[in-house]
Amino acid sequence: MANDNNNDGNLSFVEQLDPGQSFWNIKVRCIKKWRQSYRQDYVFIDEKGHQIQACVRNELIPNFEDLIKEDGVYVLRKFGVGVQGDLYPVVGLKKKINFYRCTSVTPVEAFSGDPYGFHFWKFDDINKGKAVEVKIVDVLGRLAWCGDLDIWTTKAKETKRLIFDLQDLEGVVLKCTFWGDFANEFHKYVSSNTQTNEMNDKFSTRIFFNEDLDEANKLRRSLIAKGDKEGTSTTLTQLSTQTNYPLRNDFLVVTPRKYVEDILETEKDKFCVVLATTTTLEPEYGWYYIACRTCQFKVYSKMEFLTKASEIPEGFEEAPGESMWCVQCKNMANSMMPKLKFQFKVQDKTGSVSFILFDKEVMKILGISAIDIRDRQLKSDDMDSFPHELDGLLNKLLAFKIKVSAYNIDNQKYVYTIKQFTDDPEIISELMENDDANDQDIPEPQVGEIDTDAASVTGGSLACEVVKDTAIGLGKRSNPDLNEDNKSFVSPGVSSEANQDKTSTNKRAKKKNMKYNA
Structure with a gap:
């Protein structure tokens, strides 16, 4: 929406910009910046994936050159829109952004759209x-x-x-x-x-x-698979040495691997990786929220804002009763949009747990946003049903990077927020191989007399699970590497985090093998 009255609240999309209006506001990501002798040029992309070229005339370059960086996200206010008349335009759009002396640039963090908007040609x-x-x-x-x-x-x-x-x-x-x-x-x-x-x-x-771009990673995996199939080992080796990209490092090297039962028993806030299959959506918790377009945080009614804000902003009392407010921006939200947020269950071999997924991550695997779903619901006059598009997430084996927060631990809330997830077959395959290696290392237990205080039987199952440590003839052996203070295995030269992972694996191994005939 245009802002002829210099009201800098509403944010527009590229498709709405019109050279016939005076001032505009927009939220964009800078994907390219370059300098010419007489001006500074940029290419911006909005959250709908539309690109537009922008230019700053020579005398205004010092005002903006250090403010805007490539890959940064910004809210631009009070700029103009002109007709694209360049001899060699970079973006195939018949309009462009012109910076004025009164134009303001505000850096922001959140951006839910495609980061680059590539359109690759064959x-x-x-x-x-x-x-x-x-x-x-x-x-x-x-x-x-x-x-x-x-x-x-x-x-x-x-x-x-x-x-x-x-x-x-x-x-x-x-x-x-x-x-x-x-x-x-x-x-x-x-x-x-x-x-x-x-x-x-x-x-x-x-x-x-x-x-570490989704498109580049997909090509790399495809080339490796093709080289393996055709026996072109040289190409395969060259490409394999390039796969140490940030996503792989994050999931396989930096972040510790955990099972569902591990995160349910975690007593310290941390990030961890879980390999699990999506099983069930939980529609009773909703599927979207209304967010401020500037910061992507949830907006609240006036009454809700009073209970959450640390201070009351100027003009709050005079604002309309139906106005919505952003706690993060500490102001009335003039530009809002729906954002995906829904809960679902995942399961691995140790149990199941609920995760929460947000808009940006859903876009990566389903290629759809809350705006797309709401548009479809409006056209079909179906505003109340849980969107069928989200069913595409079910029955998939995925690697999740989640956050176990202090809130989860202190309040015993076993619903965890997904920070990132991937369906990269290389990453998933390596995680599965690590699982298989751990399973092969599990020793066969020596079973003696069963203490009824030490086991619990579920339903008609023939298996019982140890719920507390007692001496029941499990064939315990003394180990010089066993720390007597905390009864944990200490591996020489291995970090405490790695030792915690090994202890967790040993506990899981013991549970897995404690099965008895009726």
Whole structure:
């Protein structure tokens, strides 16, 4: 919505921007920034995935140059919208954002849309000339060949040139050329194989090397699978050495692996990884909330706000009774949107537990947002039912990174918030292999007389589970590495966190093997 009266509350989307109006406000993510001799340019993307080019004229560059960084999220207020008249526009939109002296830039954290909005072209279509009219395209491929750095001389000047080949999953090769400083920097990267993840030229191109992007990870996994199937071991080895990307590190190296029973018994707040299958949605807890578009936090009615706010903002008493308020922004929420938040159960071999999932993570696997669902419900006049789109999450084996908080522990609340999850087959396969290795290490117990105080029998089951430690002939042996103070196994040279994981595994092994004939 436009803001001719300089009211800077409402936030718009790119599709709503109109050159016929004076001032606008919007929330965007900066995906590209570059400097020309006479102006500063940006490419922004909104939460609906729409891109727009923006420019700052030369005399205003000092006001904004240090405020806006690539990959940052910002609320822009009081800017103008003009007609796109550039000779070589970067975004195929007939309008662009113009910064004014009165334009304000506010950094924010939350962004629920696609981070880059890639639209990758098939190499075959580019080779056939179908992209000539588009001019600016996104491509994704493996570096198959790289030539030497050449000196290219023309009558006007001398510059550097680098020719290289990209290859897609079908084996189609795309011939590419870098010029000038960009060619020099790319040649350095290829020659030294440094850990640089991206590189920018002085214009609108942006290059990512082995970046942790969903699209790049999917291509990498597909190429590895294809190389394994076709027996191309060289390609497979090269790609496998590149799979130590941040997501893999987070799930397999940095964050400790836990089972459901472990997190239910945790006495310290921590992050952990759980491998489990989604089983049941819990519609009784709802599926969305109304959020402030600026910060993504839930908004409240005036009465609810009074019970949650630490201080009452100016103008609160005069505000309409039906107004909604944001505790995070400490102000009335003029721009709001629905955000997904729903609860469901997962299960592994030790038990089941409830997790809470939010909008951003759902988008990754289902490709749908709360806005999409509400639009569909409005069109079908079905506003009250639990959305069937969420059924697509069921019966999937996923790796979850969750937060066991002090609130969970102190209040014995066994519902945990998902910080991140993945269906990456490499990560899941490695987690499963680790599970199998732990199971193979479990020793066979020596069973003696059963103490009825030491076991509980559930229903008609032939298995009983030890619920407290008693000497019942389990074949206990003294161990020089056993710490007598806390009765935990201490491995030399291993961190306390790793020892806790091993202790947890031993407890689980004991429970797994305590089965007896009736």
